[in-house]
Amino acid sequence: MIQLTDVTKQYPTKSGPRTILKGINLTIRKGEHVGILGRNGAGKSTLVRVIGGAEPPTTGTVEREMSVSWPLAFTGGFHAKLTGIDNLRFICRIYGVDFHDRLDFVKDFSELGAYLYEPLGVYSSGMRARLAFAISMTIDFDCYLIDEVMAVGDDSFREKCKVELFEKRADKAMLIVSHSHRYLKGTCNRFLLFRDGTIQEYDDFDEVYEKYKELLAEPQTF
Amino acid sequence: MASNSLNSSSEGSFRQSLVVQGRVLHALLIREMLTRYGRNNLGFLWLFLEPMLFTLAVTALWTATRTIHGSDLPITAFAITGYASMLMWRNMPGRCINAIKGNTPLMFHRQVRPLDVYTSRILLEFGGSSASFVLLVMAFWAFDAVALPEDALQVVVGWLTLGWFGAGLAIVLGAVSEKSDLVDKLWPPFSYLLFPFSGAAFIVDSLPDKAREILLYLPMLNCVEFIREGYFGTKMHAHYDMPYVIVFNLVLTLLALGMVRMHVVEADYE
CATH class of the missing domain: 1.10.8 (Helicase, Ruva Protein; domain 3)
Structure with a gap:
């Protein structure tokens, strides 16, 4: 199990500290496949880094009771x-x-x-x-972090990765960041939508994708 | 300690942690060595060639001009002890400044922590300067250009104390550099400024009392004097206060470990 409790992450910028994660609470259990959607800069990769332990959260705690891969x-x-x-x-x-x-x-x-x-x-x-x-x-590992991995490699390699990961390691927990809806739909059973540093959870892909498209339609400022 | 084992138990015993620590340091040392010196031997050779060139140049210059360096000590050995010491306290911080910034991706491997990166770089630097010191003495000794140290043990003790100082300074500057770019910019000019005061080019006995008193606040100068006394023995009248250096080092070490914990590591949230 991985448990995030009230995790926030701030980065200093020229215009003062910028809060990327605003109080994230999240539990990932053995074998769950969690898909993450969100716009560029929403905090998806930051979340991956915090879960992976490459960066500590500014406040809050991350407890890991399973081994977590690097992305x-x-x-x-x-x-x-x-x-x-x-x-x-x-x-x-x-x-x-x-x-x-x-x-x-x-x-x-x-x-x-x-x-x-x-x-x-x-x-x-x-x-x-x-x-x-x-x-x-x-x-x-017990849990694999997958950050846009399938954007790389040619088709045959991608296919190979898919077999290695989703067939041979289907019982492992996974956290998948992707913009490819086709990819998330088939593999994940939980979905998180990022919005203004917070996450909203959905069980159904079509529902989350609807919301995601609405988000995309909004004007974005960083 | 962070849980490092692959089977994800969080109860890793102290012994287990030590094993992991050893593994990580070993891996980092080899990585540093390969990336710094490369696979071909020429890279490694520079470790000795550079100080050797310096020593040769200084010997030539001072022999030619008979510049007063404050004593009639053998100039070659004088240059070697001075320069080798300077390399150590200057290069350790140089290698640790911004060391984490460039290596954040490594932290995805949770068994690798900032202190490991610092430690491996410091060890490598210590090994490098020590090897270069010993080999230089041997090389010049083979050509009868230097005598061997009178009291090798004292040289070793002085060298270790200097290394300790360098390590503490390196981690402190390294940790601060993660927060402020100033360190990266200021350390090179600052270390150049310190260089002439660090005993590379004079012995303390040749200074007026007032200057002696002030300059001996520099830990590295005390160490260099101590090393040189070990090297030249009765031929020189050394001035140092090793207890002062030890206390300085202790404070520096505490500060270093505290900073690593507070600012950069923050790893024990597991």
Whole structure:
């Protein structure tokens, strides 16, 4: 279970502190698939960072009773000067898992071939996403954070990810941020709509999508 | 402690935490080493080449001009001790300033915390400067350009104390730099200003009393004097107050750990 209690997040900006999350209360239980919708800048990714633990909330608490992944296909934690292999080694080291077992999987899944021995700096963004996704799959988590992951990679790779994630790991909890309604509809059983730093929960996709479209129609100021 | 184990139990024992800590530091050290020095050996070589060039240049300059550096100590060893010490207290903060800003994505791996990033960088810097110090002495010694230290133990103790000071300073400046860009801008000029006062180019005995008194408030100068006394032994009359440095370091360490907890870490909300 992951429990957020009265979580707020503020960032300093030139025009004073800006509150991105305004008192979020949220519980995610084992196996739930939670879809998050909202406009750009609404706080979706901030929420992911706070849940993932990359950033502490300004106030409020985050309790984690299950292991939470880093955002899938997220390349930020990788170093551009290191090779794909070295980045995999780093992840294996900090999670204390055997590197050799994982290497075969990453080779096979990413299909990057000789590029695995090149620094990430020379990868295309699609290649980086392939590597990142493959490495993400080498560590077993109870809850996966998925922030717009399917926007990357070509169709065949996307299909592969889908199988790996939604078929093989269907019993895991997932938190999915996406603008693609088709994608959310089929996978999630809870939906959160972001609006002015707060969330509204819906069980039914069509309902949340209706509201989301209304939101999109409103003029937006950041 | 944050729960780090993969099976997500929050009751990780102290021992378990230590294992995770060790794992993370090990991983970060290798990562830092690879990104800094690269796989080819030339990158690593610069660690020694740069101070070696400096030492050679200073030796040449001072031998040629016979500039008064306050004593008739062997100039090469004098330059090595001074420059190596300076590298340590200057580079540790240099590596820790903005270290977290550039590495926030790493914090998605919750077992990696800001203090780990600082520690790994400090350890690497300490290892680098120590290796460069030892290798320089060996290299010059092989060519009969320097003698070996008279009291190696004292040199080591002084070196460790200086490293401790550098580490404390590094974390404090690192933590402040996360909040204010000024640190990043001001530390380089400030460290250049401190450089001449830190004993790299003089010994305290050559100063007038008043200047001695004031400059010995600088912890690194005390350390350099202590190291040099160990190195040159009876050949030099050193001035230092190591208890003062220890107290200074203790305060600095407390401050550093407090700041990391308050400002940057904020990780124990689990």
